[in-house]
Amino acid sequence: MKALPVLLLLGLSLAARADTPRQVLARLQAAAAHPASAERGDQLFHDKFSGGKTESCSTCHTADPRVAGRHARTNKAIEPLAPVANRERFSDPEKVEKWFWRNCNEVLGRACTAQEKVDFAAYLLAQK
Numbered sequence: 001m002k003a004l005p006v007l008l009l010l011g012l013s014l015a016a017r018a019d020t021p022r023q024v025l026a027r028l029q030a031a032a033a034h035p036a037s038a039e040r041g042d043q044l045f046h047d048k049f050s051g052g053k054t055e056s057c058s059t060c061h062t063a064d065p066r067v068a069g070r071h072a073r074t075n076k077a078i079e080p081l082a083p084v085a086n087r088e089r090f091s092d093p094e095k096v097e098k099w100f101w102r103n104c105n106e107v108l109g110r111a112c113t114a115q116e117k118v119d120f121a122a123y124l125l126a127q128k
């Protein structure tokens with residue numbers, strides 16, 4: 001029975017890797033030049049852009065980040081983005097970066113700046 005302690009350790013280290021949305025926000029804030037603005041994040045979420053393949057973040061995530069969305073092209077369901085509605089959001093920094101990268105390119109045709117990321121996260125974390 002050597003497997004059990006190993007599994008326990010694995011479980012512990014996996015649990016230790018998960019961050020809270022506040023921790024992820026703090027990390028994004030550390031990379032940005034100015035304090036986060038949920039208002040600017042709101043604009044980024046809803047505004048229409050012409051640089052990418054999809055017009056806005058809300059095209060896939062809907063106008064309300066607390067409800068489930070649908071991928072504009074593949075039609076696959078997307079769980080809500082706001083942590084208040086989906087506990088898994090903003091708990092894995094790598095996942096957050098991966099999707100910022102993909103989706104900012106998808107909508108803006110470029111990566112989001114550190115400021116845009118923290119503004120966007122602040123808007124989502126402010127949802128009640």
Ligand code: HEC
Pocket residue numbers: 044045054056057058059060061071072073077078079081088089090091092095096099100103104106107108120
């Ligand atoms: C073409 C559809 C689409 C568009 C447009 C889109 N997203 Fe997403 N987004 C997704 C999908 C798919 C996922 C990952 C699936 C999941 O986790 O449910 C995701 C996940 C995310 C996540 C991961 C959050 C987490 O912790 O799990 C962030 C952050 C995100 N999107 C930000 C944005 C931003 C910012 C924009 C606009 C610039 C945007 N998205 C536009 C489809 C889209």
